[in-house]
Amino acid sequence: MTSTPPATTPPTGVPAPADRIAIDTSRPHPARVYDWFLGGKDNYPVDEELGRQIVALEPQTKYCARHNRWLMQRATRHLARTGTRQFLDIGTGIPTAPNLHTVAQRVNPEARVVYVDNDPIVLAHAEALLTSTPEGATAYLQADAREPDRIAELARDVLDFTEPVAVSLIALLHFIPDADGAYEVVGKLMEALPSGSHLVLTQLAGDFDVERTAQAVEMYRAGGVTLVPRTKEETERFFTSTGLQLVEPGIVWLPDWQPHLGVDEERDGTPVPLYAGVGRKP
Numbered sequence: 001m002t003s004t005p006p007a008t009t010p011p012t013g014v015p016a017p018a019d020r021i022a023i024d025t026s027r028p029h030p031a032r033v034y035d036w037f038l039g040g041k042d043n044y045p046v047d048e049e050l051g052r053q054i055v056a057l058e059p060q061t062k063y064c065a066r067h068n069r070w071l072m073q074r075a076t077r078h079l080a081r082t083g084t085r086q087f088l089d090i091g092t093g094i095p096t097a098p099n100l101h102t103v104a105q106r107v108n109p110e111a112r113v114v115y116v117d118n119d120p121i122v123l124a125h126a127e128a129l130l131t132s133t134p135e136g137a138t139a140y141l142q143a144d145a146r147e148p149d150r151i152a153e154l155a156r157d158v159l160d161f162t163e164p165v166a167v168s169l170i171a172l173l174h175f176i177p178d179a180d181g182a183y184e185v186v187g188k189l190m191e192a193l194p195s196g197s198h199l200v201l202t203q204l205a206g207d208f209d210v211e212r213t214a215q216a217v218e219m220y221r222a223g224g225v226t227l228v229p230r231t232k233e234e235t236e237r238f239f240t241s242t243g244l245q246l247v248e249p250g251i252v253w254l255p256d257w258q259p260h261l262g263v264d265e266e267r268d269g270t271p272v273p274l275y276a277g278v279g280r281k282p
């Protein structure tokens with residue numbers, strides 16, 4: 001690294017106390033509905049209401065949300081163990097232990113992690129993301145994934161873009177329609193990074209149970225949230241369109257991505273209709 005900013009310095013926006021951040025509780029927000037699925041306390045009645053509707057439609061949703069967190073842990077462990085020491089996690093969500101930096105820094109205490117989310121509730125709770133080891137660094141950046149150039153510019157305060165960075169877009173891209181530039185966002189982020197960088201993503205499947213997924217999309221739409229399921233081929237295009245090489249086992253159902261790396265995971269064979277994949281920039 002050319003310069004070493006002090007650990008836990010956010011590149012922008014020091015998290016303010018929750019009561020000084022404007023939180024819109026009149027409509028559900030993806031971060032808070034997901035928090036409800038995970039059994040968290042940082043959600044409001046509107047979030048719980050949508051969460052309950054989704055669980056009534058798909059009773060395994062809470063199990064799927066937990067599997068999504070376990071995938072984050074497995075992918076982070078894999079990357080940290082194979083030498084990645086910088087992480088850019090976009091669409092971080094409300095902190096949920098263990099957070100990505102804890103997993104990465106358990107493998108390599110020097111790991112540096114920049115978290116990004118556009119929801120003020122995540123900013124309000126961001127202190128929990130800033131508990132770095134002294135050797136490493138963590139930072140939180142309040143930004144929209146649809147501004148990849150701004151994210152790259154600000155993340156450079158903490159991450160060295162001449163060394164590989166793992167970008168994680170975990171359960172994020174299904175909130176970004178193609179028309180809002182989902183593929184371009186991934187392309188721009190990976191373009192800014194050197195060879196040996198990685199992309200980790202999970203994506204709600206559009207070719208699992210088409211009818212029920214359409215009902216879920218409608219429930220989110222009624223709550224003012226756009227949800228974009230994608231087929232396996234459409235998910236794979238995030239990697240192929242940016243020239244990334246898929247890490248084994250390729251794009252698979254989320255629990256099937258390198259399950260041997262799991263720690264304390266529950267597995268009962270229930271289908272999880274999310275795709276997962278990790279790709280490496282050659």
Ligand SMILES: C[S@@+](CC[C@H](N)C(=O)[O-])C[C@H]1O[C@@H](n2cnc3c(N)ncnc32)[C@H](O)[C@@H]1O
Nearest residue numbers: 031034091092093117118119144145170171175
């Ligand atoms: C389902 S949560 C996933 C959280 C975490 N990545 C995980 O998998 O556990 C999706 C997160 O993406 C964030 N998000 C959605 N659209 C976004 C955007 N355009 N820019 C930044 N964050 C976004 C939401 O606020 C939410 O925190």
